Amino acid sequence: MGDGGSFRKILVVAELKGDAIHPVTLELLGKGREIVEHIGGEVCSVVFGCNVNKTKASELIEYGADKVFLFNDPVFSGLNTMVYAHNLVKLCKEEKPDIVLLGATCFGRSLGPRVAAALKTGLTADCIDLRMDEKGELIQIRPAFVGNILAHIKTRTKPVMSTVRYKVMRARDRDKGRSGLIVEKNAEAPPYGSIRLVGGAIPKKLNIADAEIIVSGGRGLGSPEGFRLLEELASLLGGVVGSSRPPVDDGWIRKEHQVGYSGSIVKPRLYFACGISGSPQHLFGMKDAETIVAINSDPSAPIFRVADYGIVGDLYQVIPLLIKEIKARRGIKC
Numbered sequence: 001m002g003d004g005g006s007f008r009k010i011l012v013v014a015e016l017k018g019d020a021i022h023p024v025t026l027e028l029l030g031k032g033r034e035i036v037e038h039i040g041g042e043v044c045s046v047v048f049g050c051n052v053n054k055t056k057a058s059e060l061i062e063y064g065a066d067k068v069f070l071f072n073d074p075v076f077s078g079l080n081t082m083v084y085a086h087n088l089v090k091l092c093k094e095e096k097p098d099i100v101l102l103g104a105t106c107f108g109r110s111l112g113p114r115v116a117a118a119l120k121t122g123l124t125a126d127c128i129d130l131r132m133d134e135k136g137e138l139i140q141i142r143p144a145f146v147g148n149i150l151a152h153i154k155t156r157t158k159p160v161m162s163t164v165r166y167k168v169m170r171a172r173d174r175d176k177g178r179s180g181l182i183v184e185k186n187a188e189a190p191p192y193g194s195i196r197l198v199g200g201a202i203p204k205k206l207n208i209a210d211a212e213i214i215v216s217g218g219r220g221l222g223s224p225e226g227f228r229l230l231e232e233l234a235s236l237l238g239g240v241v242g243s244s245r246p247p248v249d250d251g252w253i254r255k256e257h258q259v260g261y262s263g264s265i266v267k268p269r270l271y272f273a274c275g276i277s278g279s280p281q282h283l284f285g286m287k288d289a290e291t292i293v294a295i296n297s298d299p300s301a302p303i304f305r306v307a308d309y310g311i312v313g314d315l316y317q318v319i320p321l322l323i324k325e326i327k328a329r330r331g332i333k334c
C-alpha cells in the first residue's frame with residue numbers, strides 16, 4: 001500500500017440497497033472528494049453485484065468517483081460476505097489504495113473487519129468524521145466512552161480503513177456531466193466455502209434514519225400504551241415513531257425505533273421528544289434535526305437546551321391538545 005503522509009488513492013466500497021445505491025456510499029464519495037481536493041489524489045469506488053451494470057457505476061462517478069471497479073457476477077447473488085471479502089482483498093492488493101471507506105451498516109460492519117484482517121491493517125469502526133491533519137494524515141473521529149469524548153485516531157498501517165456512520169456526512173449534488181473511468185473486473189469465488197446461506201431476513205419495515213418527521217417517546221411515557229398516542233400524532237403528521245433506549249430495553253417498542261448512540265442517527269425536518277430527558281447518548285442521535293420540539297414536565301430537563309420549541313407539561317395533556325388542534329385545522333372529526 002502507498003507510503004508517506006500524503007494520500008493518493010481513496011477506495012469507497014459501494015453498497016447496494018436493492019437496486020439502488022445506499023445513500024451512505026454517496027456521503028462517503030462526497031467526503032472522498034473533500035479529502036483529495038485538500039491533498040490531491042483520486043477517489044475510486046468498487047461495486048459488487050449480480051445484476052449491476054455500467055449505469056450504476058456511472059452514478060458513482062456522478063457523485064464523485066474518478067474510477068469505478070465494477071464486479072458483475074452471479075457469485076454475488078447471495079449475500080455471502082466471504083465472497084465480497086475475497087474479491088475486495090484481491091482488489092486492494094492490486095490497486096493499493098491508501099484509504100478504504102465503508103458505511104457502518106450491517107454490510108460494511110461485516111465486510112470491513114474481514115478485509116482489514118486479511119490485509120493486516122487497522123480499522124476504525126463507526127467514525128462520525130474524517131479529517132486530514134497538517135501532515136496529510138487521516139484523522140478518524142469516533143465517539144468513545146459512551147459518546148462522552150470524541151477519539152481522534154490515526155492508523156499507522158496501510159490501507160487506513162474506516163467504517164463511517166450513515167447521515168454524518170454530506171453527499172455532493174449529482175453531476176450528470178461528470179466523467180470517469182469504469183473498469184470491469186472478473187470476480188472469483190473464494191477457495192474456502194464453509195458458509196451456506198439458507199435464507200434472507202425479512203427486511204425492516206421501518207427506516208427511521210430516512211424519516212422526515214419523527215415523534216419519539218421516552219421513559220416519561222410511563223407505559224407501552226403511551227406509544228399509541230405518539231403513533232396517532234405521527235400518523236397525522238405523516239411521520240414515524242421513535243424511542244429513547246429505556247422503552248426499547250423494557251420491551252415497549254422494537255429496537256429499530258431507537259434513536260441515539262446505540263440506535264440510529266436521524267436528521268429529520270421535525271423531531272418531537274416526548275418524555276425524554278436529553279441524555280448525551282440520545283442527543284447524539286438526533287441533535288442535527290432541523291427543528292426539535294420537546295415536551296417534558298421537568299423545566300430543567302437537558303432536552304430543552306437543544307430544543308427549538310419547548311413545552312413544559314405533562315405529555316398526556318399536551319399531545320391530545322396538539323392532536324385535537326391538527327384535526328380541527330384539517331377538518332377531521334375527533
Ligand SMILES: Cc1cc2nc3c(=O)[nH]c(=O)nc-3n(C[C@H](O)[C@H](O)[C@H](O)COP(=O)(O)OP(=O)(O)OC[C@H]3O[C@@H](n4cnc5c(N)ncnc54)[C@H](O)[C@@H]3O)c2cc1C
Binds near residue numbers: 146220221259264
Ligand atoms: C452504552 C450506552 C448506550 C446508550 N445508547 C442510547 C441510545 O442509543 N439512545 C438513548 O436514548 N439512550 C441511550 N442510552 C441511555 C441513556 O444514557 C439514557 O439512560 C436514556 O437516553 C434516558 O432515556 P429517557 O430520556 O427516555 O429517560 P429518562 O432520562 O428517565 O427521562 C425521562 C423524562 O421524562 C420526563 N417525564 C416523566 N413523565 C412525564 C410526563 N408525564 N410528561 C412529560 N415528561 C415526563 C422526565 O421529566 C424525564 O426528563 C445509552 C446508554 C449507554 C450506557
